[in-house]
Amino acid sequence: MKTIKSPEELKRLRNEILGRRHPKGEGTNDKVLIRVHSGTSGLASGANEIFDFITLELEKRNIDAVVIRTGDMGYCFAEPTIEVTLPGKQPVVFGYVDKLKADEIIEKYIKGGGLVEGILPVNYQTIE
Amino acid sequence: MSQYRMQIMVCSGTGCSNLNSEAIFDNLQLEIEAFALENEIQVVRTGCFGLCGLGPVVRVMPGEVIYTRVTPDDAAEIVTEHVLKGRKVERLLHKDPVSRKILSTEPELSPFKKQLRIVLRNCGIIDPENIEEAIAANGYEALAKALTELTPDDAIKIIKDSGLRGRGGGGFPTGLKWEIARNNQAEEKYVVCNADEGDPGAFMDRSVLEGDPHAVLEAMAICGYCIGAGKGLIYIRAEYPLAVARLKTAISQAREYGLLGNNIMGTGFNFDIEIKYGAGAFVCGEETALIHSMEGLRGEPTVKPPFPAESGFRGKPTNVNNVETFACISPVILKGADWFRSIGTEKSKGTKVFALAGKINNVGLVEVPMGTTLREVIFEIGGGIRDGKKFKAAQTGGPSGGCLTEKHLDTPIDFDNLVAAGSMMGSGGLIVMDEDDCMVSVAKFFLEFTVEESCGKCSPCRIGNKRLHELLEHITKGKGTPADLDRLRNMSKVIKDTSLCGLGQSSPNPVLSTLDNFIEEYVSHVTVKKCPAGQCRDLMEYFIIEANCVGCTACARVCPVNAITGVRKEPHVINPEICIKCGACKEKCKFDAIIIH
Ligand SMILES: Cc1cc2nc3c(=O)[nH]c(=O)nc-3n(C[C@H](O)[C@H](O)[C@H](O)COP(=O)(O)O)c2cc1C
Ligand code: SF4
Numbered sequence: 001m002k003t004i005k006s007p008e009e010l011k012r013l014r015n016e017i018l019g020r021r022h023p024k025g026e027g028t029n030d031k032v033l034i035r036v037h038s039g040t041s042g043l044a045s046g047a048n049e050i051f052d053f054i055t056l057e058l059e060k061r062n063i064d065a066v067v068i069r070t071g072d073m074g075y076c077f078a079e080p081t082i083e084v085t086l087p088g089k090q091p092v093v094f095g096y097v098d099k100l101k102a103d104e105i106i107e108k109y110i111k112g113g114g115l116v117e118g119i120l121p122v123n124y125q126t127i128e
Numbered sequence: 129m130s131q132y133r134m135q136i137m138v139c140s141g142t143g144c145s146n147l148n149s150e151a152i153f154d155n156l157q158l159e160i161e162a163f164a165l166e167n168e169i170q171v172v173r174t175g176c177f178g179l180c181g182l183g184p185v186v187r188v189m190p191g192e193v194i195y196t197r198v199t200p201d202d203a204a205e206i207v208t209e210h211v212l213k214g215r216k217v218e219r220l221l222h223k224d225p226v227s228r229k230i231l232s233t234e235p236e237l238s239p240f241k242k243q244l245r246i247v248l249r250n251c252g253i254i255d256p257e258n259i260e261e262a263i264a265a266n267g268y269e270a271l272a273k274a275l276t277e278l279t280p281d282d283a284i285k286i287i288k289d290s291g292l293r294g295r296g297g298g299g300f301p302t303g304l305k306w307e308i309a310r311n312n313q314a315e316e317k318y319v320v321c322n323a324d325e326g327d328p329g330a331f332m333d334r335s336v337l338e339g340d341p342h343a344v345l346e347a348m349a350i351c352g353y354c355i356g357a358g359k360g361l362i363y364i365r366a367e368y369p370l371a372v373a374r375l376k377t378a379i380s381q382a383r384e385y386g387l388l389g390n391n392i393m394g395t396g397f398n399f400d401i402e403i404k405y406g407a408g409a410f411v412c413g414e415e416t417a418l419i420h421s422m423e424g425l426r427g428e429p430t431v432k433p434p435f436p437a438e439s440g441f442r443g444k445p446t447n448v449n450n451v452e453t454f455a456c457i458s459p460v461i462l463k464g465a466d467w468f469r470s471i472g473t474e475k476s477k478g479t480k481v482f483a484l485a486g487k488i489n490n491v492g493l494v495e496v497p498m499g500t501t502l503r504e505v506i507f508e509i510g511g512g513i514r515d516g517k518k519f520k521a522a523q524t525g526g527p528s529g530g531c532l533t534e535k536h537l538d539t540p541i542d543f544d545n546l547v548a549a550g551s552m553m554g555s556g557g558l559i560v561m562d563e564d565d566c567m568v569s570v571a572k573f574f575l576e577f578t579v580e581e582s583c584g585k586c587s588p589c590r591i592g593n594k595r596l597h598e599l600l601e602h603i604t605k606g607k608g609t610p611a612d613l614d615r616l617r618n619m620s621k622v623i624k625d626t627s628l629c630g631l632g633q634s635s636p637n638p639v640l641s642t643l644d645n646f647i648e649e650y651v652s653h654v655t656v657k658k659c660p661a662g663q664c665r666d667l668m669e670y671f672i673i674e675a676n677c678v679g680c681t682a683c684a685r686v687c688p689v690n691a692i693t694g695v696r697k698e699p700h701v702i703n704p705e706i707c708i709k710c711g712a713c714k715e716k717c718k719f720d721a722i723i724i725h
């Protein structure tokens with residue numbers, strides 16, 4: 001990556017990244033996006049295992065998705081937690097994710113849009 | 129794309145469950161089945177919506193309609209009206225208490241959600257090891273703005289006007305601190321980020337560094353620009369390996385992208401950041417001790433003044449701020465002082481992150497506007513007390529703070545109200561205690577920590593705290609006298625008045641605050657020698673209820689010191705003189721005949 005030489009270049013880079021992410025405009029990711037919350041708390045309850053399981057299974061089941069590691073959201077009581085964003089949908093956070101749950105999330109939610117138990121609704125407001 | 133035409137989510141968080149949300153779930157399910165809609169409509173339980181005050185809550189998608197205060201009897205109407213006819217059930221929608229306007233959808237109800245994420249805005253959202261994710265989330269935008277559109281004085285004015293106060297414990301106005309550092313002329317100055325985080329139970333700084341390290345790097349650079357420093361240092365404990373690793377990655381990526389280093393974004397501003405490791409001593413979180421530790425000296429505090437802003441790292445003006453304080457900076461610069469001022473109370477602006485721990489259901493991090501009440505934090509966001517027990521107290525400010533009780537539940541939490549209540553904000557640990565916790569033991573626990581962590585430089589803290597701890601130990605063993613309570617008070621006062629640094633000056637707070645709020649518990653320990661919470665082992669007495677005992681002899685056989693005697697099929701007795709209170713008999717008895725006094 002070349003260095004950013006001016007504030008305008010920073011803006012340009014940001015737009016470029018957003019453009020890559022949402023080729024058809026804001027909020028239109030065309031791939032499934034999965035965030036595995038991998039801070040100390042998530043990792044301590046097995047986030048790495050879940051990350052590997054999900055990555056492998058999605059590949060096996062031919063689902064085109066982006067899986068990333070992030071920090072924790074603070075839901076220590078429900079770790080490991082993951083967030084799944086289906087194309088054109090609001091993100092959904094699932095708690096108490098073990099391999100069984102992860103499998104259910106892939107089969108039911110990612111493939112069919114059906115919800116599974118263990119959803120942690122967005123209980124906060126954010127700033128944009 | 130969903131196979132379901134409609135989805136109904138029933139909150140099964142602790143708050144709503146206690147209000148019978150399970151029956152709502154069952155009834156909805158039955159109604160859906162009655163209309164043979166189970167392949168089209170899905171009913172599912174979810175975690176807490178953060179709307180416990182309006183619970184039980186049911187959400188219907190699509191449309192994101194939220195029904196509040198739903199009863200099991202409402203299930204039929206939700207199905208026949210909303211599901212079948214597509215009409216919202218108006219009487220179950222929430223009306224704004226002021227305007228009487230009906231609020232029906234998730235976004236409309238969001239102001240009723242108690243949490244607001246400013247510090248944690250990117251935690252769990254971005255990949256902290258990929259700087260492009262941070263940039264996509266407006267990372268380094270505030271730095272760009274400061275460097276090109278604002279003079280250092282302008283930027284400091286924004287921070288001052290925002291009302292931001294330090295989150296490391298003291299609550300000192302951040303803008304003012306930066307101004308002082310700016311006005312102290314020197315060739316070299318330093319920006320220090322305090323990531324020592326030594327309070328037991330606190331982990332908000334760690335979470336920010338693990339989830340959004342660039343937020344801190346960017347803010348340090350802004351601070352450097354404001355005070356005229358070219359170098360930043362992050363003091364972090366080596367026990368935070370993941371935070372350290374992610375910080376390292378973040379720093380090297382920021383350098384690579386020209387966002388740290390020389391001539392940042394072509395503006396001619398130079399700023400770089402280095403990590404310094406601490407060995408995890410609580411006292412090294414105190415800023416003078418922290419600076420000495422970074423200089424390779426012993427991590428001992430020195431008298432202030434001189435303040436770090438005058439003579440800090442290597443004798444140069446140094447601005448020390450906490451991780452969470454830094455994490456507030458970029459939003460303030462981008463969204464302005466008025467925006468930040470609009471959140472919080474009169475003298476405490478913005479939000480505070482709390483680490484909820486102890487006997488609470490939703491253990492974890494929450495971020496709420498200053499002025500949120502303890503009741504909202506514990507019972508709404510935190511999901512209430514575990515196992516349906518009774519709330520007794522909450523410790524804020526860790527070993528330097530005090531406890532808040534039932535009567536403080538509706539006090540808006542901010543810097544000044546906590547001090548008035550005999551506690552303090554501290555770094556944001558919030559440990560919840562229930563009816564089973566003995567407050568004398570709680571005070572003893574914190575004193576144990578202080579004794580362990582005192583650097584030993586000054587005698588009031590080194591010796592005084594040890595004595596305080598011994599007295600508490602005495603009391604919990606049933607050897608205390610009423611005069612000991614006065615002794616505790618007097619000694620606490622002397623330690624507070626004569627210790628050198630904040631550690632010693634605040635260490636007796638847990639004792640004083642429990643004495644103030646729970647004096648009857650202390651009195652019971654020193655007079656009738658009973659622990660009302662039943663926690664102090666030495667004050668317990670195991671006792672067999674004659675009426676319940678069938679004389680099975682199980683307890684007598686398991687007792688390791690043969691304290692139990694009795695004839696087969698006759699009630700047994702425990703000899704309190706011999707009993708060592710191990711509890712083995714109580715576990716063994718199948719007839720609930722053994723109780724603890
Ligand atoms: C015993 C003791 C421990 C402290 N521990 C910390 C700590 O872990 N993290 C922190 O930011 N501040 C800690 N402080 C407060 C710092 O001395 C300093 O006030 C703070 O870092 C300033 O940053 P702020 O203005 O952003 O709050 C501690 C103070 C004392 C007396
Ligand atoms: S008050 Fe305690 S920690 Fe602080 S300098 Fe004195 S001995 Fe050390």
Ligand code: SF4
Pocket residue numbers: 672676677678679680681682683684699700716717718719720721722
């Ligand atoms: S175990 Fe219970 S019932 Fe049996 S002898 Fe002991 S007290 Fe009585």
